[in-house]
């Protein structure tokens with residue numbers, strides 16, 4: 631039976647302690663993943679190395695798989711100075727990720743900004759290669775560059791684009807944000823077959839190990855307009871898609887063992903519900 635890890639994007643709702651106490655808190659809720667939010671960081675880590683190391687120890691103790699979301703202000707396909715600044719932001723995230731043992735640093739790759747999609751992709755690839763070279767130099771090659779599928783149609787980050795970048799840049803791999811895919815494609819991902827088609831695409835290019843053992847996902851219900859993403863919604867707000875049950879059914883059918891980060895406004899509270907849905911659909915034989 632496929633096993634999924636679940637956890638929140640950021641501090642759990644109702645949690646007021648120090649960041650390194652989060653793994654124990656999540657463990658108490660039955661969760662086993664946590665995405666640290668470095669989303670407003672500039673070019674320096676905004677966590678002390680000692681605190682990050684303590685977070686790492688606690689994550690290991692409480693079996694929490696740690697990931698990091700890097701700055702929202704990254705744009706690797708923008709103006710030269712913007713790309714330079716974005717590279718520095720990513721370096722800061724990667725450095726702190728290595729301190730805390732985060733296995734992947736997730737980010738939105740860029741914006742088209744009036745360029746053709748092809749030109750934006752090429753610019754982004756060049757910048758990613760600079761980062762990958764730097765990672766090699768700094769011995770950070772154990773961390774993945776997580777290219778997230780993005781929710782706005784003005785953003786670089788369709789499933790095909792993140793796949794193309796993933797095969798041409800070392801350490802890069804897709805992060806499938808199901809809500810973003812749904813929003814940027816204006817309501818795709820309705821049926822199980824739509825999800826299985828995405829998984830098939832990933833498997834064809836990256837192989838079965840990536841899909842079955844190493845997939846990192848984001849989930850939320852989402853509201854969209856004609857330019858894509860508008861607002862995230864909770865699991866119970868069923869008038870907004872995509873439907874988690876359908877996604878879980880598809881992942882279970884294909885045998886995916888994913889890490890699923892909950893990005894609804896209710897974070898860990900919805901992550902607990904998602905875990906329970908997964909277990910019910912999977913036949914309750916999970917530990």
Ligand SMILES: [Zn+2]
Nearest residue numbers: 699737738778
């Ligand atoms: Zn994101």
